[in-house]
Amino acid sequence: MADVRLKNVSKRFGESKKNDAVMAVKDLDLDVADGEFLVLLGPSGCGKTTTLRMVAGLERATSGEIFIGDRSVNDLPPGDRDIAFVFQFYALYPHLSVYDNISFPLRAQNMSKSEVDEQVRRVASRLKIEHVLNRRPNRLPSGEQQRVALGRAIVRQPQVFLMDEPLTNLDASLRSEMRVELKHLQQELGTTMLYVTHDQVEAMSMSHRIAVMSMGVLQQVDTPLEIYNHPKTLFVATFIGSPPMNTVACKVVDGHHLQGIENTFRLTLDPSYANRLANTKEVVFGIRSEDARLVNDDSAQLRGTVAVREPLGDETIYDMDMGQYRMAVKTPPRQIFRPGEPVGVAINLNRIHLFDRVTGQAV
Amino acid sequence: MADTQLAQRTRTAQFEGQIRPRFSWFTDRWIAISFLTPTMLLLLFISIFPLVWSLYLSFTDWSVIKDANTAPQWIGTANYLELLTDNRTWQRFVVTGQFVVPAVVIELLLGFGIALLLNRKFTGRGAIMTLLLIPMMLSPIVVALFWRFMMQGDGVLNYYVVNLFGLEPILWLSDRYVAPWSLVIVDVWMWTPFMMLISLAGLSAVPNYLYEAAAVDRAGTWFRFRHITLPMVMPLLLIAIIFRTMDAYKLFDQAVVLTGGGPGRFTQTASMYLYDVAFGQFNTGEGSALGYIMLIVITALANLLIRALNATKST
Amino acid sequence: MNYEKKSLANRIGFWVVLGIVFFFFMFPLYWIAVSSIKTRTDVISRVPSYIPYTQFQPTLDNYTSILLGTTIESDTGVRASADLSVFRDRLTNSVIIAGLSTLLAVILGTLAAYAVSRFHIRGESDLMFFILSTRMLPPIVVLIPIFLLFSNLNLRDSYPGIILLYTTVNLPFVVWMMKGFFDEIPVEYEEAAMIDGYSRLQAIWKIVIPEAIPAMAATAVFSAIVAWNEFVFANLLNRTYGATVPPWLNSIIGVGAVEWGRLAAASVIFVLPIVIFTFLVRNYLLRGVTFGAVRR
Numbered sequence: 001m002a003d004v005r006l007k008n009v010s011k012r013f014g015e016s017k018k019n020d021a022v023m024a025v026k027d028l029d030l031d032v033a034d035g036e037f038l039v040l041l042g043p044s045g046c047g048k049t050t051t052l053r054m055v056a057g058l059e060r061a062t063s064g065e066i067f068i069g070d071r072s073v074n075d076l077p078p079g080d081r082d083i084a085f086v087f088q089f090y091a092l093y094p095h096l097s098v099y100d101n102i103s104f105p106l107r108a109q110n111m112s113k114s115e116v117d118e119q120v121r122r123v124a125s126r127l128k129i130e131h132v133l134n135r136r137p138n139r140l141p142s143g144e145q146q147r148v149a150l151g152r153a154i155v156r157q158p159q160v161f162l163m164d165e166p167l168t169n170l171d172a173s174l175r176s177e178m179r180v181e182l183k184h185l186q187q188e189l190g191t192t193m194l195y196v197t198h199d200q201v202e203a204m205s206m207s208h209r210i211a212v213m214s215m216g217v218l219q220q221v222d223t224p225l226e227i228y229n230h231p232k233t234l235f236v237a238t239f240i241g242s243p244p245m246n247t248v249a250c251k252v253v254d255g256h257h258l259q260g261i262e263n264t265f266r267l268t269l270d271p272s273y274a275n276r277l278a279n280t281k282e283v284v285f286g287i288r289s290e291d292a293r294l295v296n297d298d299s300a301q302l303r304g305t306v307a308v309r310e311p312l313g314d315e316t317i318y319d320m321d322m323g324q325y326r327m328a329v330k331t332p333p334r335q336i337f338r339p340g341e342p343v344g345v346a347i348n349l350n351r352i353h354l355f356d357r358v359t360g361q362a363v
Numbered sequence: 364m365a366d367t368q369l370a371q372r373t374r375t376a377q378f379e380g381q382i383r384p385r386f387s388w389f390t391d392r393w394i395a396i397s398f399l400t401p402t403m404l405l406l407l408f409i410s411i412f413p414l415v416w417s418l419y420l421s422f423t424d425w426s427v428i429k430d431a432n433t434a435p436q437w438i439g440t441a442n443y444l445e446l447l448t449d450n451r452t453w454q455r456f457v458v459t460g461q462f463v464v465p466a467v468v469i470e471l472l473l474g475f476g477i478a479l480l481l482n483r484k485f486t487g488r489g490a491i492m493t494l495l496l497i498p499m500m501l502s503p504i505v506v507a508l509f510w511r512f513m514m515q516g517d518g519v520l521n522y523y524v525v526n527l528f529g530l531e532p533i534l535w536l537s538d539r540y541v542a543p544w545s546l547v548i549v550d551v552w553m554w555t556p557f558m559m560l561i562s563l564a565g566l567s568a569v570p571n572y573l574y575e576a577a578a579v580d581r582a583g584t585w586f587r588f589r590h591i592t593l594p595m596v597m598p599l600l601l602i603a604i605i606f607r608t609m610d611a612y613k614l615f616d617q618a619v620v621l622t623g624g625g626p627g628r629f630t631q632t633a634s635m636y637l638y639d640v641a642f643g644q645f646n647t648g649e650g651s652a653l654g655y656i657m658l659i660v661i662t663a664l665a666n667l668l669i670r671a672l673n674a675t676k677s678t
Numbered sequence: 679m680n681y682e683k684k685s686l687a688n689r690i691g692f693w694v695v696l697g698i699v700f701f702f703f704m705f706p707l708y709w710i711a712v713s714s715i716k717t718r719t720d721v722i723s724r725v726p727s728y729i730p731y732t733q734f735q736p737t738l739d740n741y742t743s744i745l746l747g748t749t750i751e752s753d754t755g756v757r758a759s760a761d762l763s764v765f766r767d768r769l770t771n772s773v774i775i776a777g778l779s780t781l782l783a784v785i786l787g788t789l790a791a792y793a794v795s796r797f798h799i800r801g802e803s804d805l806m807f808f809i810l811s812t813r814m815l816p817p818i819v820v821l822i823p824i825f826l827l828f829s830n831l832n833l834r835d836s837y838p839g840i841i842l843l844y845t846t847v848n849l850p851f852v853v854w855m856m857k858g859f860f861d862e863i864p865v866e867y868e869e870a871a872m873i874d875g876y877s878r879l880q881a882i883w884k885i886v887i888p889e890a891i892p893a894m895a896a897t898a899v900f901s902a903i904v905a906w907n908e909f910v911f912a913n914l915l916n917r918t919y920g921a922t923v924p925p926w927l928n929s930i931i932g933v934g935a936v937e938w939g940r941l942a943a944a945s946v947i948f949v950l951p952i953v954i955f956t957f958l959v960r961n962y963l964l965r966g967v968t969f970g971a972v973r974r
Binding site: 412557 | 692695696699700702703704706707709710713722724725726786787789790792793794797799808809812814815816817818819820821822823824825826827829842843845846849850853878879903906907909910914924927928931938941942945948949952953955956957960963964967968971972
């Protein structure tokens with residue numbers, strides 16, 4: 001069991017003097033506690049996989065230091081780091097049987113045959129893949145391939161699990177099933193888990209904490225609900241949540257009033273905001289679709305017309321045409337408006353988000 | 364419970380004290396170097412060094428037989444000047460060109476045509492295709508032998524020329540006007556399968572939805588061929604042309620067996636001429652110079668063809 | 679376009695044209711094969727015969743003669759045109775030389791291809807182009823210096839000389855082919871093995887090589903065919919010792935009356951491995967003939 005600490009880690013691809021050098025990861029500080037399930041979340045190309053591969057030893061950090069437990073692992077080859085890695089495409093060896101795939105890491109340790117056998121069978125029974133032990137992995141359905149890959153990872157009882165989008169190649173129903181199972185497995189083994197995904201549902205549902213990355217920079221590390229309710233940057237706010245948070249750029253007028261850039265609307269906030277907005281001239285105003293309501297009375301602060309109606313069964317999402325911008329609003333299924341109909345939008349002012357328009361940081 | 368046992372075992376697992384993998388000093392860098400070295404040494408020693416030596420010899424007057432014990436005498440560009448002002452040299456390149464151009468063009472047209480024919484599903488397709496590909500795998504010597512057998516004066520070809528068409532027997536290999544074409548025929552037999560194979564790869568790579576889209580747009584057969592098939596297959600065809608041209612240019616083996624350069628010197632290719640200069644007359648220096656002239660010609664030709672290839676790729 | 683039902687005329691036309699094409703490419707092969715089982719009289723008969731037992735009486739004499747060195751009864755009174763009994767030795771030489779040079783080329787080339795495929799090597803594309811260019815040279819250009827080099831090193835008329843030469847000839851091909859195949863084997867396989875506690879060499883041996891075995895076999899077949907068929911160097915370098923079949927086939931027809939029946943038998947024996955190999959590697963033919971440049 002071990003924690004994982006990254007201190008000021010950077011990764012640059014290409015030569016520093018040339019223009020084609022790319023900073024994949026910039027000055028990353030991240031602590032993963034012992035036994036924690038931490039998800040690295042971000043769009044493709046944000047540096048999350050590079051970070052994971054640096055922890056595994058598959059990439060060398062350009063600068064900074066990585067610790068697993070008390071050991072600095074910068075100079076250790078991957079095999080000496082006592083970690084297990086599950087690849088996106090599983091990397092199951094096609095020429096070996098499932099049994100040999102799972103026992104492969106054990107045989108690297110000169111373990112006796114009977115002990116290897118015992119371990120493999122225990123893992124196989126835990127993952128319910130005993131019946132395929134003698135088959136070749138590439139003939140198996142993807143769900144079972146996934147389990148074999150997990151088996152190969154847990155059989156060696158590593159200090160840390162590293163997983164790179166392991167559920168991406170499963171179909172939707174299997175994916176939700178495996179989400180539960182993976183979370184259960186991690187709880188039961190209590191092994192530290194660093195898990196990379198671009199899927200916010202996976203991140204929200206499985207993790208203890210989420211680390212959101214964008215363009216090689218760590219945006220925020222927090223519990224899922226904290227990330228959802230109190231995003232620290234505009235990127236986090238818009239990346240998480242479906243439909244994405246509604247945002248619109250505004251000017252700050254008279255201390256605690258927001259005015260649309262094109263004078264399209266005016267919103268009066270609680271006077272207590274005046275302090276927070278004292279040093280900011282332009283902000284991005286954000287509101288999640290469930291924190292606004294469609295109303296036909298005076299409680300509406302904004303007015304628009306219905307553009308598109310998307311009934312989802314348990315709720316309906318209205319895509320509103322607000323003049324210069326658009327806005328998504330979630331409503332109960334029974335509340336029906338027609339496209340083209342003018343409607344008022346009431347915003348829950350306790351649930352608004354404000355970001356500096358220049359830096360993207362929450363204010 | 365097996366599960367809790369597993370969890371406990373995990374907690375007690377000890378990593379410290381485990382033996383480090385063998386050869387850990389053998390870093391990636393060293394692996395890369397030691398994997399590449401034997402290949403590079405062989406190429407340097409048996410490909411590059413001889414080439415450089417040959418360049419040196421091409422500026423000397425030397426014969427491996429007569430001057431074996433004396434150092435080669437430096438004569439500057441005299442060999443090149445002599446060769447380039449000699450009508451015979453040009454004649455050999457003309458012979459080579461008169462073989463390469465018709466051979467490659469016919470192989471291309473025929474191979475592409477057969478590929479169009481085979482680009483559909485039918486029983487026995489795999490077996491027939493593999494059989495058709497056998498000629499290009501054979502030794503040129505054997506191929507030439509087969510055809511010499513058939514093309515000799517009283518061979519099977521002339522039997523039908525006489526008895527089926529009622530013509531005079533054709534002197535396939537000893538008539539100065541026919542012999543060059545016989546070389547082409549044999550080369551076409553041997554290498555058309557190559558063009559066919561590559562054309563087929565190009566044709567089968569054209570996605571079917573393009574044809575479906577064209578069919579929906581009511582495009583005719585010719586339009587589909589001209590605007591979908593041909594542009595998609597073109598880059599591959601050019602690769603095939605490059606391979607074939609470079610290869611046909613080296614023509615030696617087949618011609619040696621079929622005609623031996625005859626009648627007279629009418630089918631003596633550049634390669635055969637070089638062989639004759641270097642190992643018939645033992646003018647080693649002049650032969651080396653001729654080799655370099657051949658090399659320059661082929662490099663220029665390859666460059667032209669590769670440019671044509673890049674041009675079609677970028678459009 | 680297969681959804682269109684072909685008309686009857688279309689299908690008949692297709693088979694007729696295919697038949698003509700097939701005939702053109704298969705006739706020489708059949709003609710040699712059928713000639714190899716004819717007696718001398720049938721071979722030189724002006725009227726061609728094609729069907730054994732009905733048109734002529736087949737015999738295996740040509741084969742026994744060429745392989746066992748026995749004389750055929752009809753030889754009496756006819757001047758033997760050339761020494762046909764060396765064929766067996768030539769064949770042995772061809773097998774040894776093609777086999778060993780292929781083994782060497784595949785081992786060395788595979789290692790180099792792995793290094794180029796997996797490691798960041800400065801000027802990688804230049805290196806690959808350099809390797810390729812050594813193969814694109816007309817062999818005749820380096821014929822003179824190779825001849826001199828081998829004379830000075832006493833490598834002419836020897837096995838090691840020609841084996842090393844053919845190894846070098848095939849190396850660029852092996853490197854290009856195997857690099858293409860290695861590029862298709864996911865790096866994750868080695869990464870997984872290395873995370874699991876194996877060294878890179880162990881990962882290569884336990885994972886990469888077993889994955890690459892079919893590709894190596896196909897590459898070996900192509901290399902072996904090149905070495906098997908090579909004429910120019912063999913003809914110049916190994917005249918007395920370690921001489922292979924192709925120069926012998928060429929020398930036979932230069933001398934006097936040609937024993938076509940026995941030459942046909944020798945050709946069939948020489949060509950048979952190639953035909954078998956062609957069928958074995960049929961799925962790799964496209965890659966093989968284009969140096970791995972064209973894949974399907």
